[in-house]
Amino acid sequence: MMRPFEYVRPAEIEQAVAAVTADPKTSFLAGGTTQLDLMKDGVLDPERLVDITRLPLKGIMHAESSVHVGALTTMEELAADAVLRERLPFVREALLLGASTQLRNMATIGGNLLQRARCRYFRDPTVGACNKRDPGSGCAAITGFQRMHAILGTSDQCIALHASDVAIPFVALDVIVHIQGQDGPRSVPLTRFYREPGSTPHIENVLNHGELITEVEIPLLPEGTRSHYLKVRDRVSYEFALTSAGVALDFEGDTIRDARIGLGGVGTVPWRAWGAEEVLRGAPAGDERFRMAAEAALEGAQTLPGTAFKVDLAKRTLVRTLETVAGAPS
Structure with missing residues (x-):
């Protein structure tokens, strides 16, 4: 049952930031598609919500080499942008695969990047052992049901997965997050922006309390760059990724001039596959090179019995995505 809380709706960014900064029990509220669920479940219990939906943080502006997206722009609005559809199709694909139409019309881009872990133990306050919710209490997932958990960036304190879809192409693109504090x-x-759990799983990103994402800046890749986002899941619709891959390749003839790769469904944070990119740059496209890249991408994976299957599945997901991108323009 949701606890009572105070609700305020400022009209200026400075007012909103000041209101939250001044009180550790105050939080921002935007689309609310995750936050309200967590409040109803008793996982979050802010004493005051600062509604930011009236702030001037919505809209899409196009520059020569980038797209600037206000934090309150919805997933559906960004997915409809013509420039992204033409130049960065894997961003649009990730948005469309990330939620139902109803949710995409509510969920904001800033909120999507800040969505909380999809760990069943974090979201169940009757479970005592959750370092993310109660630092120092332990991690029930490590000895519990592990199928939807991470294998990269984990620690002995937390294996919770970051579930955002659009963050995967975003991290591959070196998106810049603009913040107001x-x-x-x-x-x-x-x-x-994101922090791996280490010994402090409750600290998920670099935001200080009261800081607000105002805009994300999406760099445009060179014209002709091909990209694709592939999401592997248990059912066709409205399901989180078991594994996913966002790939962008820039070719010079048959040679890969540049490669950008993000992996989802496997990391405690949206995972940039730096090693796989290095394997591909300057090399001819082909199955052998793609398999080498997949091996590099999953190097260092830490598995438990319930997550061991993800290593092979993630490799095959990446190889298939690379094959799709190399075969024809997206």
């Missing part, structure tokens, strides 16, 4: 604005590459 009490001390002014700052910008952070998405590759450095």
Whole structure:
């Protein structure tokens, strides 16, 4: 049962930031597609919500080499953008595969990047052992049901998976997150925005309390770059990824001039496959090279009995995505 809370709706960014910064029991509210569920389940219990939906943080602006997206822009609005559809199709594919139409019309881009872990133990307050919810209490997932958990970036404190779809092509693109705080604005590459659990699973990103994502800046890849997002899941619709891959390749003839790869369904954070990219750059496209890239992408994976299947599945997911991108323009 949801606990009572105070609700305020400021009209200016500075007011919203100040209201949340001043009180550790106050949180921002945007689309609410995750936060309200967690409040109903008793996982989150803010004493006050600061509704930011009236703030001037919505819209898409196109520049010569990038697309600037307000944090309150919905997933559906971004998926409909003509420039992204033409230049970065794997972003659009990830958005469309990430949620139902109803949710895409509610969920914001900023909120999607900040969605909480889909771990069943984190989301069940009757489970005592969850370091993400109660630091120092343990991790029930490590000895529990592990199928939907991570194999990259894990620790002995947490194996919870980051479930965002669009964050996968975003991390491959070096998207920049613009942030407003009490001390002014700052910008952070998405590759450095998230924090792996280590010994502090409850700290999921670099945001300080009261800081607000205002915009994401999506770099445009060179014209002619091919891309694709593949999501492997237990059922066709409205399901989180077992594994996924977002791939963008820039070719010079038959040679891969540049490669950008993000992996989903396997990491505690949206996973950038730096090693796989290095294997592909300057090499001819082909199955042998793709398999080498997949091996590099999963190097260092830490599995438990319930997640061991993900290593092979993630490799096959990446190889198939590479084959799709190399075979024809998306």
